[in-house]
Amino acid sequence: MIKRLRHAPLPLLILLLSYGFWVSPDFKEIAAGVALFLFGMLSLEKGFKAFTGGTLEQVLRASTNRLWKSIAFGITSTTLMQSSTLVSLVTISFVSAEMITLAAGIGVIMGANLGTTTGAWLIAGLGLRVDIAGYAMPALVVGVILLLQRSKILQGIGYVVLGVGFLFLGIHYMKEGFEAFQGAFDLSGYVIPGILGVLLYTGIGMLITVIMQSSHATLLVIITALATGQISYDSALALAIGANLGSAVTTAIGGMTANLGGKRLAIAHVLFNVMTATVAIAFIGQMAWAVDYLGALIGLAGDEYLLKLALFHTLFNLLGVILLAPFTGVLERALIRYVNPAPKSREKPLYLYPGALETPATAISALRKEVGHLYDNAHDLIAHGVSLRRSVIDSEQSLAEAVKNTRRIIPLDVDDLYEARIKSLHSDIVAFISEIQGRELSQQSVEQLYALQQASRDIVEAVKATKHLQKNLSRHGLSGNPLIRERYDTIRLQIAKVLREIRQLRSQDPETVTRLSLDALKLSVEKSGRSFTTDLNALIRSRHLSSSIATSMMNDENYAFEICANLIEASHALLLPPTRAEQSAEGQLALDEQDIARMAGGNSHPRTRTHTDENEKTAG
Structure with missing residues (x-):
């Protein structure tokens, strides 16, 4: 007031x-x-x-x-x-x-x-x-x-x-x-x-x-x-x-x-x-x-x-x-x-405005919606980054067939799209978070705020990894060598599956989504990565692939893992129940990283996401 x-x-x-x-x-x-x-x-x-x-x-x-x-x-x-x-x-x-x-x-x-x-x-x-x-x-x-x-x-x-x-x-x-x-003035006479x-x-x-x-x-x-x-x-x-x-x-x-x-x-x-x-x-x-x-x-x-x-x-x-x-x-x-004013561009915030700061609950709810908006922008960019249309991801069409029938790699300037659709919106989210932090918050609100802040960072990291993957994908994705083409199709298919699964989870009633749903997706990514590496090592030993192209593929598979892992982590904040009691109940059933590594096969050491510096990393 x-x-x-x-x-x-x-x-x-x-x-x-x-x-x-x-x-x-x-x-x-x-x-x-x-x-x-x-x-x-x-x-x-x-x-x-x-x-x-x-x-x-x-x-x-x-x-x-x-x-x-x-x-x-x-x-x-x-x-x-x-x-x-x-x-x-x-x-x-x-x-x-x-x-x-x-x-x-x-x-x-x-x-x-x-x-x-x-x-x-x-x-x-x-x-x-x-x-x-x-x-x-x-x-x-x-x-x-x-x-x-x-x-x-x-x-x-x-x-x-x-x-x-x-x-x-x-x-x-x-x-x-x-x-x-x-006694001095009587307004009733007027x-x-x-x-x-x-x-x-x-x-x-x-x-x-x-x-x-x-x-x-x-x-x-x-x-x-x-x-x-x-x-x-x-x-x-x-x-x-x-x-x-x-x-x-x-x-x-x-x-x-x-x-x-x-x-x-x-x-x-x-x-x-x-x-x-x-x-x-x-x-x-x-x-x-x-x-x-x-x-x-x-x-x-x-x-x-x-x-x-x-x-x-x-x-x-x-x-x-x-x-x-x-x-x-x-x-x-x-x-x-x-009442439908001209829609804002997708690069501009849809839910962040001063009135949302009236209470911690409305501020955090608006922030969650905006992080979801950031995810939607990243979803489209990543889908195009692996040369698939959003309509394909959102449909019931076979992803394996869509990947196999790809005839061209979609030309994409990821740097420009990152600046326009991701970076500016992420900056607005960071500024809004700083406004919320200047107010009195309960411990539960602080935890939710931190989770959403981390989710926005995970989304940004997924887009950065897409930029690195897309460089080699545009070069080798439609290679005339079927062994190379098949490996890149595997990478594209894994990312597409994660995008579709998260999209389906986000369309469900929030009360029906559990941590186990995301753990199952994380386990699938871990298994796919291990299988990819094992298969690639066998091809190197049999000299069907040179070590140089295989190294590039390993790097690209790691970028794909970063994309999937970051998107899954971001989805935790967007999908899972916000109350501490519900989180505690979910946490008792959740799988930790070691559990997922063991279930995926091999040793108990899980793969870890690496937050990349785009100025230091180069495509393999």
């Missing part, structure tokens, strides 16, 4: 505040109340972020796999955090990282709008009716004590308690300021009747929310001003509608920095709030009557304007949910179909 406030028109804000301080000393108290309220929200945000960790993704999926659950999640989270804007922006980051579906995100947004109304009820029903400052002081003391503890959990609780204290203190100062301000007045005050409410970046803070100003008679009840209704519209604007601004999924959700939020506001404005007279009728049913007196305002705020947000919820699926399909 602090970063978002930096984008506010700071010079204009300072100028307006300075003028207000100069015109009226009482305005200082109102401004201080708003500042304390906003600082309380920042503290709540920081406190709740301390509880995000590796289980967040599981909680989200369990809480958003049905529309009603998504709405309930939005209501609950907004009620706890007292910031629908924060919940909306975090939800955009979840959708952008593909942790939840677009439909689930729309449900959370609807719930967040309903959750905002709880703040209005608390302020109107409690904040302005009791000496709330008396509760604020103990909360501040307890919060500071908890902040001094070493435990991050206790510190997180401390920020939450401190946030509640500042919220209460802000409400107190706002109330005191408006009561003092009342009521504009009719639809023009409704539109004007709706615009004012929207502007205040955009400036303060918080619909809760705007509602606090509205309710406090109404309580002290500074504005009329009818004007307060229109201002409340504007506060809802303003929260959509701030969310839209944040959503524009997200990827395609985040942009779609930001548009859905704007559409929902505009639709809700349009209905509320068009039927404001009828809704005011409904508030009076329902208020009488629940025992509200005719002059209980504060609680009636809270009821109105709840009513028109609930009406919006009722109108949109049945068409959530239709809206999702429309957004997917029509």
